[in-house]
Amino acid sequence: MVLKKKVNYGFSGYRVPVIPRGPRSVRRRGSHKRTVEDSQICAFELLAAVAGKLLLESEGSASSNAAEGSKPSVFHSKQEQHGEGRALRPECLDQGSCIESVSIAGQNLKSTLRDLPRSACDTVLEIPSILSSSHLSKKVGHDVNFGISEIQAEVEKLPGKVDGGSPSRGESCDGCVDNGIGRQLEAEENHNRNTDLTTANTFISKDPMEIYVNTHQLTYYNSSVQLTSYRDSRHRNNVKVGHRDDDENRVGCNRRSSKIRAFRPQTRIGHRRIRKLLTSKYWKVAPKLKNYEFSNTDGGMKRVSRNRKVLHTSERAQREGPFKKRRLFDHSTGLVYNREGSSESISNSPEKGMKGDKIGSTVNKASGISPSVADHQVSFQSRESHVKLSIKSFKVPELYIEVPESTTVGSLKRTVMEAVTAILQGGLHVGVLLRGKSVKDDNRTLLQTGISHNENLETLGFTFEPSSAIAAPSVSPREPPVLLPCEKQQQLTRLPASPILELGLSNASCDPPSATNADNNGGSNHELTLSLIDVVKDGTAPDSRALVALPAMSVEALAVVPSNPKTRRSELVQRRTRRPFSVSEVEALVEAVETLGTGRWRDVKMRAFENADHRTYVDLKDKWKTLVHTATIAPQQRRGEPVPQELLDRVLSAHGYWSQKQSKLHGKHQTESLKISNAHMGGV
DNA sequence: TTTAGGG
DNA sequence: CCCTAAA
Numbered sequence: 300m301v302l303k304k305k306v307n308y309g310f311s312g313y314r315v316p317v318i319p320r321g322p323r324s325v326r327r328r329g330s331h332k333r334t335v336e337d338s339q340i341c342a343f344e345l346l347a348a349v350a351g352k353l354l355l356e357s358e359g360s361a362s363s364n365a366a367e368g369s370k371p372s373v374f375h376s377k378q379e380q381h382g383e384g385r386a387l388r389p390e391c392l393d394q395g396s397c398i399e400s401v402s403i404a405g406q407n408l409k410s411t412l413r414d415l416p417r418s419a420c421d422t423v424l425e426i427p428s429i430l431s432s433s434h435l436s437k438k439v440g441h442d443v444n445f446g447i448s449e450i451q452a453e454v455e456k457l458p459g460k461v462d463g464g465s466p467s468r469g470e471s472c473d474g475c476v477d478n479g480i481g482r483q484l485e486a487e488e489n490h491n492r493n494t495d496l497t498t499a500n501t502f503i504s505k506d507p508m509e510i511y512v513n514t515h516q517l518t519y520y521n522s523s524v525q526l527t528s529y530r531d532s533r534h535r536n537n538v539k540v541g542h543r544d545d546d547e548n549r550v551g552c553n554r555r556s557s558k559i560r561a562f563r564p565q566t567r568i569g570h571r572r573i574r575k576l577l578t579s580k581y582w583k584v585a586p587k588l589k590n591y592e593f594s595n596t597d598g599g600m601k602r603v604s605r606n607r608k609v610l611h612t613s614e615r616a617q618r619e620g621p622f623k624k625r626r627l628f629d630h631s632t633g634l635v636y637n638r639e640g641s642s643e644s645i646s647n648s649p650e651k652g653m654k655g656d657k658i659g660s661t662v663n664k665a666s667g668i669s670p671s672v673a674d675h676q677v678s679f680q681s682r683e684s685h686v687k688l689s690i691k692s693f694k695v696p697e698l699y700i701e702v703p704e705s706t707t708v709g710s711l712k713r714t715v716m717e718a719v720t721a722i723l724q725g726g727l728h729v730g731v732l733l734r735g736k737s738v739k740d741d742n743r744t745l746l747q748t749g750i751s752h753n754e755n756l757e758t759l760g761f762t763f764e765p766s767s768a769i770a771a772p773s774v775s776p777r778e779p780p781v782l783l784p785c786e787k788q789q790q791l792t793r794l795p796a797s798p799i800l801e802l803g804l805s806n807a808s809c810d811p812p813s814a815t816n817a818d819n820n821g822g823s824n825h826e827l828t829l830s831l832i833d834v835v836k837d838g839t840a841p842d843s844r845a846l847v848a849l850p851a852m853s854v855e856a857l858a859v860v861p862s863n864p865k866t867r868r869s870e871l872v873q874r875r876t877r878r879p880f881s882v883s884e885v886e887a888l889v890e891a892v893e894t895l896g897t898g899r900w901r902d903v904k905m906r907a908f909e910n911a912d913h914r915t916y917v918d919l920k921d922k923w924k925t926l927v928h929t930a931t932i933a934p935q936q937r938r939g940e941p942v943p944q945e946l947l948d949r950v951l952s953a954h955g956y957w958s959q960k961q962s963k964l965h966g967k968h969q970t971e972s973l974k975i976s977n978a979h980m981g982g983v
Numbered sequence: 984t985t986t987a988g989g990g
Numbered sequence: 991c992c993c994t995a996a997a
Contacts, residue, residue: 875991901985916985921991924988 686750729761749913878913880922885942888919889926889949897923897957926950 700718702711731738731748738748880888891907900916900923908914929937930947 877991898986900987917987918991920985920987 686745731761749911875913879939882940882942882946884908884911884914885922885926885946888922889946889953891919892923892957893949893953896960897954898961923950923954927954930954 700711700714702714706714731750740748887907888903891903895902895906900920903919904914904916908919926942926947927950929942930951934944
């Protein structure tokens with residue numbers, strides 16, 4: 300909502316396609332066939348890239364006014380640029396359309412583009428996280444702007460470059476772009492200034508933090524590109540860009556493509572790691588995420604110490620403790636921890652405070668909620684049998700994106716944008732998730748479903764699922780636009796273990812989506828995260844893309860995308876909350892077992908716990924198991940709510956009876972009735 | 984999906 | 991409660 304007032308998306312003169320789907324089809328073909336759309340896309344990419352480039356460059360010179368001397372420019376001079384043509388992938392340069400496209404924007408950027416990657420070497424580019432759904436839809440088609448602003452924002456944070464040199468710095472981001480890109484372009488070209496672009500940039504700069512919160516960074520270093528990821532929170536891995544060696548095989552067909560696709564959760568969320576996406580000396584990824592050190596593939600790579608601490612902190616946290624043990628900690632101190640983590644990452648850099656300020660101010664301004672950048676929590680309060688919950692933010696933790704190495708950062712950002720937008724754009728419908736399971740019965744009451752004020756609602760979540768009909772246009776339900784035919788096959792098979800890029804979007808900067816009733820208790824620390832996922836079923840296109848809102852209370856839950864409970868459950872779904880059996884439940888259980896026996900848990904379930912969705916037959920079986928044990932041990936050794944001895948006696952009795960029954964049945968057919976009279980039971 | 988058991 | 995092998 301904050302964005303609305305400053306919305307001015309777009310180029311008046313040159314509109315960016317809302318969602319460049321066209322190119323996908325082209326890319327899908329895996330050929331280098333160019334189409335108008337393709338070139339158009341390229342143009343955008345280039346434009347975005349150039350803008351970023353110019354920005355960076357000018358940043359070096361423009362900011363020199365104030366503190367040029369003291370800060371070594373990380374950007375290359377024009378001369379250098381011309382000499383660094385190698386940085387840009389030939390694939391792109393070779394594309395006449397690309398160049399052509401560039402000119403469309405009134406820019407003669409060829410030479411400039413050549414070293415784009417290069418120029419970015421020392422720049423940390425931040426990938427935007429997310430935006431509220433309400434904003435997203437409006438942002439469609441403004442990818443370029445977005446990208447540019449991102450670059451700008453990040454540039455200001457560069458060590459040695461971020462200081463007084465930037466007039467707008469003091470005010471965080473506001474106006475920074477105006478001073479930046481717009482001017483940059485002007486300076487660079489001295490003519491043909493693209494007014495529209497400037498306008499667009501201005502918009503973005505207004506409040507960058509509304510767009511992104513998490514700091515995902517792409518770090519380019521010495522002609523090598525390093526993509527790092529770290530979690531704002533200890534558990535979330537927000538950005539992931541990597542490449543797989545095996546991707547090499549299909550590079551050919553999609554080199555120039557940008558893909559967004561769903562990906563399956565990795566084997567283990569706690570072991571997420573950056574993978575190789577493409578093998579390029581310009582696009583290197585740290586293979587050893589474990590230590591947060593980047594491979595020194597060509598000697599040009601170095602560890603990005605600036606981020607190292609953060610990375611280390613977040614990753615280590617995730618790595619060191621088992622989920623189960625961590626969870627408690629997360630719950631109790633997650634917020635604080637994360638905040639510290641965030642500030643740490645911020646203060647760690649020379650431009651200390653820069654980001655923190657932005658985040659803080661923005662967040663507060665936007666929602667009045669403390670800037671818990673990383674932690675997402677949902678608090679449920681119960682009063683008078685009312686279930687209260689509020690969704691404070693949305694998160695899009697997982698997006699599967701793959702782009703060619705020759706793409707620009709701006710393009711990458713746009714690609715991400717597309718993915719998100721495509722899903723949010725088509726309209727959403729809410730689904731309810733409870734303990735990882737989708738609650739489909741709309742007629743059942745919350746209480747019946749297990750959602751009550753006295754229930755632990757940590758596992759309650761909501762999903763936003765785009766209606767297939769609407770979503771179709773932007774994201775073909777039949778075929779993931781993100782998948783190229785030539786690789787689809789492979790994709791499906793290796794999907795499980797290879798998220799190429801994962802974006803975690805988080806909260807703070809996002810206004811609570813109205814659709815989520817987030818304002819219920821405005822200002823509270825209630826928070827709900829929303830995950831963006833894309834489920835791809837084997838052999839078929841993902842027919843279910845969903846935004847999943849889950850209580851961040853559980854870290855695991857964030858990553859949890861219950862859309863595929865079977866495969867995700869073990870890795871992502873948090874352990875169900877403990878729900879001790881009440882005496883009455885035990886009684887019901889005992890009664891049922893007495894009559895049904897100990898081998899028909901499903902029947903027991905149906906008989907006595909039909910409406911207790913939270914009690915599975917496995918639960919009942921387990922409970923019986925413990926009851927038997929409890930009945931066996933001395934009363935002093937028993938724990939928890941005491942079970943009446945009378946019930947325990949019955950447990951023992953029934954257990955004995957059915958055990959005997961079963962052993963008997965071992966040899967011959969058992970046709971005895973299943974009924975057990977009290978007298979009989981007592982006798983056993 | 985259920986059962987049956989170990990963790 | 992979780993996880994799974996088996997059925």
